[in-house]
Amino acid sequence: MDEIKEIVAAIKKGDIKPIYFLMGEEAYYIDKISDYIEEHLLDETEKGFNQMVLYGRDVSIDDIVSNAKRYPMMAERQVVIVKEAQDLSRTIEQLAKYAANPQPSTVLVLNYKYKKIDKRKALYKALKKDNVVFESKKMYENQVADWIRRVLAGQDYIISPKAAQMLVEFLGTDLSKIDNELKKLKIVLPAGTQITPEHIEENIGISKDYNNFELRKAVGSRNAVKAHQIAKYFAENPKDNPIVVSVALLFKFFSDLLHLHGMSDKNPRSVASALKVNPYFVNEYLDAARNYPMKKVSYIIGVLRETDVKSKGVGANAIPQGDLLKELLVKVLG
Numbered sequence: 001m002d003e004i005k006e007i008v009a010a011i012k013k014g015d016i017k018p019i020y021f022l023m024g025e026e027a028y029y030i031d032k033i034s035d036y037i038e039e040h041l042l043d044e045t046e047k048g049f050n051q052m053v054l055y056g057r058d059v060s061i062d063d064i065v066s067n068a069k070r071y072p073m074m075a076e077r078q079v080v081i082v083k084e085a086q087d088l089s090r091t092i093e094q095l096a097k098y099a100a101n102p103q104p105s106t107v108l109v110l111n112y113k114y115k116k117i118d119k120r121k122a123l124y125k126a127l128k129k130d131n132v133v134f135e136s137k138k139m140y141e142n143q144v145a146d147w148i149r150r151v152l153a154g155q156d157y158i159i160s161p162k163a164a165q166m167l168v169e170f171l172g173t174d175l176s177k178i179d180n181e182l183k184k185l186k187i188v189l190p191a192g193t194q195i196t197p198e199h200i201e202e203n204i205g206i207s208k209d210y211n212n213f214e215l216r217k218a219v220g221s222r223n224a225v226k227a228h229q230i231a232k233y234f235a236e237n238p239k240d241n242p243i244v245v246s247v248a249l250l251f252k253f254f255s256d257l258l259h260l261h262g263m264s265d266k267n268p269r270s271v272a273s274a275l276k277v278n279p280y281f282v283n284e285y286l287d288a289a290r291n292y293p294m295k296k297v298s299y300i301i302g303v304l305r306e307t308d309v310k311s312k313g314v315g316a317n318a319i320p321q322g323d324l325l326k327e328l329l330v331k332v333l334g
Contacts, residue, residue, distance in 0.1 A: 003134065004029055004032060004033060004134075007020075007033055007132060007134065008033070008036055011036070011037070011040070011041070016041070016077070016107060017107070017130065017131045017132045018102035018103065018104060018106060018107060018108065018130070018131060019099060019102055019107075019108045019109075019110070019127060019131035019132070020033065020034075020037065020107070020108070020109045020110070020131070020132045020134070021110050021112065021117075021127050021131065021132065021133045021134070022034060022109065022110065022111050022112060022134045022136065023110075023112035023113075023115060023116045023117060023133070023134070023135055023136070024112075024113075024114075024115075024116055024134075024135040024136035024137055024138075025114055025136065025137060025138035026136040026137060026138050026139060026175060027113045027114065027136070027176060028136070028174075028175035028176045028179065029134075029136040029175075030111050030112075030113055030134075030136050031111070031176070033109075033134060034081060034083070034109050034111050037079065037081070037107065037109055038051070038053070038079070038081055038109075041077070041079050041107060042075065042077075042078075042079055046072075046074075046075040049072075049073040049074065049075070049078075050072045050073060050075045050077070050078040050079065051078065051079045051080075051081075052067055052078070052079070052080050052081070053081045053083060054067065054080065054081070054082045054083070055082070055083050055084050055087075056082060056083070056084040056085045056086060056087030056088045057084060057087040059082070059088075060088075060091065061088060061091050061092070061094040061095050062094075064080070064082055064095070064098075064108070065095070065098045067080050068080050068098060068102070068103055068106045068108045069098075069103050069106070070103075070106070071105060072105050072106075076105070077105050077106065077107055078105065078106050078107070079106075079107045079109070080106060080107070080108050080109070081109040081111070082108070082109065082110045082111065083111050084111065084113065085110040085111050085112045085113075086112050086113050086114055086115045089112075089115055092112070092117060092123065093117075093121055093122065093123050095110075095123055096121070096122040096123040096125075096126050099123055099126035099127050099131065100122075100126040100129075102131070116135055138173065139173055139175065140173070140276075141168060141172070141173050142276040142277060144168045144173050144175075144178070145161065145164040145165055145167075145168050145278060146278070147175070148164045148167060148168070148178060148182070149164055151179075151182065152182065152195065155186065155191070156191040156192055157185075157186070157189070157191065157192070157193055157194075157195060158193070158194040158195065159194070159195040160194065160195065160196050160197065161278050161280040161281065162196075162197050162213065163195050163196055163197045163199065163200050165213050165278075165281075166197060166200050166206050166208065166211060166213055167181065167200065167204075167206070169211060169212045169213050169245075169249065170204075170206045170211065181204050184203060184204065185199060185200075185203055185204070188203055189203075207233070209230075210229070210230050210233040210234070211230075211241075212241075212245060212246050212249045214226070214230055215227060215230045215231075215234075215246060215249075215250075216249055216250060216253050217284060218230060219250065219253075219288075219329070219332060219333065220253065220284055220285070220287060220288035220291065221284075221287060221288070221291065222291045222333060224329070224333045227329050227333060228326065228329060231322065231325045231326050231329055232322075234246065234321075234322060234325060235320070235321070235322025235323075235325070235326070236322075238320075238321055238322065242321070243307075243311045243321040243322075243324055243325050244308070244311050244312070246325060247304055247307050247308045247311060247328070248308075250304055250328075250332075251301065251304045251305075251308070253288070254292075254297050254300050254301050254304065255301065256275045256277070256285060257285065257288055257289055257292060257297045258294065258297050258298065258301065259274065259275060260274075260275065260285055260286075260289050261289060261293075261294040261297065262294075266286065268282045268283070268286070271285060271286065300331075300332050303328065303331045303332065304328070307324060307325075307327075307328045310324055311324055
């Protein structure tokens with residue numbers, strides 16, 4: 001986020017580069033930078049003649065260069081934005097010649113999503129001379145809850161750790177999806193609100209009591225009644241609660257417990273750092289480690305591997321996913 005702020009701050013100051021090559025696995029930040037340039041670099045009277053949006057699947061590198069070499073009309077500069085530029089991956093190196101000597105009155109923006117160019121080749125070397133090359137890296141799942149907190153804090157909202165974790169477990173690491181859901185919350189909740197699991201349930205539709213976060217918590221505390229209640233809810237709503245997600249989350253949880261058992265320093269701060277979990281949840285892991293000795297954890301990891309294979313149809317085609325989860329819980333909690 002700091003790099004994005006620096007790029008935007010430079011644009012605001014008038015330090016505008018001829019090419020912005022935005023690449024990488026995380027599309028959210030690529031869109032943020034591109035949208036900012038599209039909305040703010042030219043005023044409304046200039047955009048009609050001097051702002052152009054192209055799509056990688058519809059153009060060639062020659063088309064892009066031809067448009068970039070045009071002169072602006074009644075304006076200081078023109079803006080050419082190429083969306084879905086990754087569709088040009090086979091020919092993108094052909095842009096190297098233009099990148100070495102770009103048109104100074106053109107701002108060329110390339111949104112090269114889900115991929116990155118070879119840093120050993122001519123294009124990257126030319127781009128690095130006096131342009132912006134931004135690589136948007138995929139965020140790890142254990143970083144997303146903190147990202148949610150920081151984004152909301154910048155907009156005068158607070159979110160509880162459990163509410164943030166619910167969003168992560170329901171939406172994964174897709175920042176664009178998460179951002180869309182946060183926008184919904186901000187429409188109905190005034191600035192200064194602390195967002196709670198109840199707000200998530202009421203406005204996004206994620207159950208605060210029956211979700212993978214609560215399943216992990218119930219399993220960790222050996223609360224068999226609660227765990228089986230959640231499994232029953234999942235069985236009744238299989239599309240919203242696929243077993244592969246539940247198994248993956250439990251596998252990570254017990255893998256972390258195995259790591260925890262091997263740690264000599266079980267100070268909460270050390271545990272949070274080693275397991276890369278929010279300090280708010282550390283006691284949950286410490287309690288689970290007391291409930292599940294290392295030998296039991298190793299056994300459960302094996303059971304989870306078996307269930308994962310079965311959930312994908314290997315040797316268990318006729319077993320409903322709800323029944324697989326119930327069978328898993330019996331073995332884990334037994």
